[in-house]
Amino acid sequence: MPDSRYSDLERPPLSEAALNRALVRPGGVWTGVTVVERTGSTNADLAALAREGAPEGAVLVAEEQVAGRGRHGRAWTAPPRSGLMVSVLLRPGPPVDTQGWLPLLFGVAAATAVRRLAELDVRLKWPNDLLIGERKLAGVLAERTEDAVVIGMGLNVSLKPEELPVQTATSLAIQQGACLDRDPLLRAVLREVESHYRDWSEAGGDADRSGLRAAYQASSATIGRDVRIELPGDRFLTGRATGIDGAGHLQVAAEDRRYTLSAGDVVHVRPGG
Numbered sequence: 001m002p003d004s005r006y007s008d009l010e011r012p013p014l015s016e017a018a019l020n021r022a023l024v025r026p027g028g029v030w031t032g033v034t035v036v037e038r039t040g041s042t043n044a045d046l047a048a049l050a051r052e053g054a055p056e057g058a059v060l061v062a063e064e065q066v067a068g069r070g071r072h073g074r075a076w077t078a079p080p081r082s083g084l085m086v087s088v089l090l091r092p093g094p095p096v097d098t099q100g101w102l103p104l105l106f107g108v109a110a111a112t113a114v115r116r117l118a119e120l121d122v123r124l125k126w127p128n129d130l131l132i133g134e135r136k137l138a139g140v141l142a143e144r145t146e147d148a149v150v151i152g153m154g155l156n157v158s159l160k161p162e163e164l165p166v167q168t169a170t171s172l173a174i175q176q177g178a179c180l181d182r183d184p185l186l187r188a189v190l191r192e193v194e195s196h197y198r199d200w201s202e203a204g205g206d207a208d209r210s211g212l213r214a215a216y217q218a219s220s221a222t223i224g225r226d227v228r229i230e231l232p233g234d235r236f237l238t239g240r241a242t243g244i245d246g247a248g249h250l251q252v253a254a255e256d257r258r259y260t261l262s263a264g265d266v267v268h269v270r271p272g273g
Contacts, residue, residue: 011081013063014183022187023059027195030088031057038080040067042087043143050090050148056091057245058096058189065154082159083171084182087152094205099149100262101207101248103128103142104216105200106151109192110138111219113156117188118177123221126241126250126266130155131199131221134268135170155191157182207246217244222266227252230265237261238269 016035023030039045039062046060064080078085088106092099107128114130114137115122123131130138138155156164158180164171172180179185196212197256203210217223222241229237229252239254250266252259 002205007243011079013081014061014186015197017019018183019059019061019186029057030059030190031055033059033061035061035063038062038064038066041065041152042085043141043150045088046089046150046152047143047148050145050150054089056089056148058089059086060088061186064200065122066126076143076164077157078154078159081182082163083157084153084155084186084189086155086186087150088190090149090151090197091147092149092205093201098205098207099249101205101212102149103140103151104248105196105212106142106153106193107140108212108215108219109196110140110153110155110189112215113188113192114138114172114177114207116171117179117185118175119179120172120175122219124216124219125268126220126222126244127248132170132175135168136166137170137172137175155185155189157185159208178212198210207248211242213246213248216248220244222250222268226269226271228269229261231261232263237264241266 016033018104019033023033024113025037042060042062042065062085065085104127107124111122111124111130120132127130128140129136138153140153142149142151158173159171161174199210200212207213223243225241227241237254237259241250242253243251245251245260250261254263
């Protein structure tokens, strides 16, 4: 049966029932996990459900995503069941001006979970790419839909070198991670997100009081590095990344000045590069 979900035994399917049993509980953040065989974009699907009134805590996972988007609309695709393509729906209570921390929160949670299970040094490139060394392991994208925020992640798990979308990417398999089972990886990521989200919400969105800013800076691969920031309008800024401010913005020292950036593509500059 070439079209069976079990035709590739190295890439078994996820069990929706098992994930719901493990993650959905009274008083918890997650209210339901849906696993679909194939879709265009989990973020787009969940945003549509948000507009229809779907509750906070809805989780959508796709075994294959054919029109996934990264930052700036870049494509993100992978073979079926080779990664985790997941989006979550949140309806945060803290003020809107604090909610820029949510994708960074997801990045911290994912990096923490994957670092623990895969036993690899997973770091964050600002704002929320997961790296091993200088290679991209996962990307996180958040989108606002009315009063909801949808956050999606694409994490490369079992991709082989010839399957990578770009040669600057990597996967847990390529890095010989200790865990390549998507089920415990997804459970761990969502439990970490829930924990950080509760702390952040209870602190009213204060990233310092909740410990989120400290956790982010401890996981950062960008702070302390020479960076080139590609800005809108074909502009760029080169300097030293010195920290993250209370709003999650990147602080860069360049040309005897300090800049605070809320957006921009970061390139880590190699010594002498």
